[in-house]
Amino acid sequence: MIPQTTGLHFPLKTLRVLIFHLLFTHFCKGQSHVIGPSQPIVAKVGDDITLPCHLEPAVDAVAMTLEWMRSDLNSIFVYVWRDGQDLVHTKHPSYKERTSLSIDELKHGNISLKLTDVKLSDEGRYQCYIPKLNIQSFVDLVVGE
Template sequence: MLQLKNEQPLKPQPRAFRALVFHHAVFFLLLTHHCGGQPQMVSPSQPIVAVVGDDVMLPCHLEPAMDASEMTVEWTRPDLEPRFVHVWRSGVELENKKHPSYMRRTSLSPNRLKHGDISLTLPRVKLSDEGTYKCFVPTISRESTVELVVGAVSSLNISLARPENEEETSAVVLECESKGWYPEPEVLWLDGEGNLLSAGPTETVRGLDDLYTVSSRVTVEKRHSNSFTCRVQQNKTNQTRETEIHVPGRK
């Protein structure tokens, strides 16, 4: 019989004991496998783009899907204090935890939560809502981020600035102005065939409300068509506004 130094001889273990050890070993392996396969947080890699006044949803869900209706779900913005945008705990929203600017503005869907969809609904978006949001589920120690980009657009005013002595010149000046944009847009001029015209530098003014006013002037020769377009566009939000002007008496 095998005997270890300074130890009692090892005795054969009962079959029931060996079965119990085997059961625990199998349970440990299954538990390890289960923990390694915990649900992951899935959210879009591209920013969510919205215009002021839009209702938006910040997507985030568990994959594979599992019932999150009784879990704690926290939506936060790290740049705020307090940082909480929405807190869901044991089937109840904790309104008193939220940042004041999000009071009574955010929601989770109880029905979607049952299927692992923990997306946040944010109605009537404001410029101040722009930022990076974090979705966190403490139960599984998983988090994900969603970036929200908010823009503001406006209509355009375009006018014809005629020279003092029109008969003695072969050109006229067109002016275009637009207020209430965010982020800062760019201004483009096009002729009737869609060709880009060479214009002077765009004048940009940022107001106290953080909105931009842009204006631009372009000189066009009489040899051009009588139709011209001013286009204001934001590359970041893919928002575009344009208006057309017809210059009378031109060929």
């Protein structure tokens, strides 16, 4: 067995760390993250509001499946976008005709949900989720009168 000298050992260890870092950076590069607000969104009954959520880096999301949910509802979906359209039949009844996304904004990774005519019952924690990428963000909505 050939003894390893400290002069040779240090460069090999440094080289291993460098290779790991380069591979990690390469494989993580380009992966999107969903970004939501750091503070709750506050609205009054009757307001039209936007629940912010966007992909970073910005990626065209028009062809993706996007889900907005509230886990405290029986039918958890608030909004589902699939194959370039709003899947109305999957929505919780109280959100029908009150939720929308902007197709122009989807092209730039903005998957924010517009909610019109806010109700007290809309208060809660919303999840913005992209199944294909398995990434999500949460938005808390506080509603006052």
